Amino acid sequence: MATPPDHADAVVLVSGGLDSAVTLAAARAEGRRCAALTIDYGQRHRVELDAASRVARAQGAREVRLALDLRAIGGSALTADIAVPRSRDERHMHAAIPVTYVPARNLVFLSLAFGLAETLGASEVWIGVNAVDFSGYPDCRPAFIRAFEAAAREGTRAGASGEAIRVRTPIIDLAKPEIIRHAARLGVDLSLTHSCYDPDPVGLACGSCEACSIRRRGFEAAGLPDPTRYAPAGAAP
């Protein structure tokens, strides 16, 4: 359906990746009627947006897509013309915070999710941030989430009327293998998700970028089969 939902209990930020798919499933498992908010922020790879739609539809969430041209801001290998590092080691040669960091991304995404939550009367915003495999992003830590809730309480109609919107972060303390096992318990079809920073032209994962490496090792450590479709060149471990 192209029409926005009139009401939702929760707004869930759905990126098309593994973490947000599990987050959506966790919200659904608590009985929430969910709006899946996907931000089209000029991702270099549109395959992420396709994955987000598949995930939302498979879990019965209403899709809301919001266009935001973050390329006007630039400053990240995920939106601008900057080479994506091939491995965590290569990243660490340069800086503690990787070039794939999008300036203020979760600040922006949570703000938009709160705006939608206000409109839909939702009392929760769910986000799949993770402080364990957090790749050095400052906006994935619990201290940020709590500070954001406080700011939103001051700056939104819901907060001003005493009905503050909460941020739910069900996987913030989980390592990748635990997230994958959690997904299996919740029945999430992870083959629908996309993690790779550098997919081939038909959307197959490269198998060697940092996102692929973390994901691949996660399935291995969880002892579960990896449903990811890797491009031939990247298939060898």
Added chain:
Amino acid sequence: MATPPDHADAVVLVSGGLDSAVTLAAARAEGRRCAALTIDYGQRHRVELDAASRVARAQGAREVRLALDLRAIGGSALTADIAVPRSRDERHMHAAIPVTYVPARNLVFLSLAFGLAETLGASEVWIGVNAVDFSGYPDCRPAFIRAFEAAAREGTRAGASGEAIRVRTPIIDLAKPEIIRHAARLGVDLSLTHSCYDPDPVGLACGSCEACSIRRRGFEAAGLPDPTRYAPAGAAP
């Protein structure tokens, strides 16, 4: 110039209205090299965006325009198909926070400004919020601004590296006549600005909506000539 600036000292949110024009002038008066960030969020009236360009150019700021389709969120008379109240009294008949409130707007706009500030290496974000004539918007109060700074300090690369970006709000405590007198002192050409919520087809101000009423009374109280071009029907006080 269409190219984004490589560096700025300050990012100033410029809407095309009177308050942000004065805010930009205040930043310039302190010697800041400014990037004027205008959010194209699906305003009902494109005349606001034209005014923002005029204001930025007249003050020598580099323009950065960022497209964000807030209509996907809805919930406001400024972006959706909801009637704009004709006066403050009409608004007060309905609710303490007016229907012109855009859900989480300043939360979203400040977040985007912080992202741009990170990219440009700017240490300040200037915003023309006003807690005196604040029209009941919760995101125009000092408590929100301070809470936002704290959240951004936790959630951005700049904050994580100990170089927190500050929010500057030069007109937050000024009543409209004081803002207008301040504009005159700073040499701001207020005829370039646009405040009306309900302009006529060629962009002339209606003279009777809440924004026009506040602006018109502001010039009267300041004892300064009002350069606003009103549509004939709304010209009578």
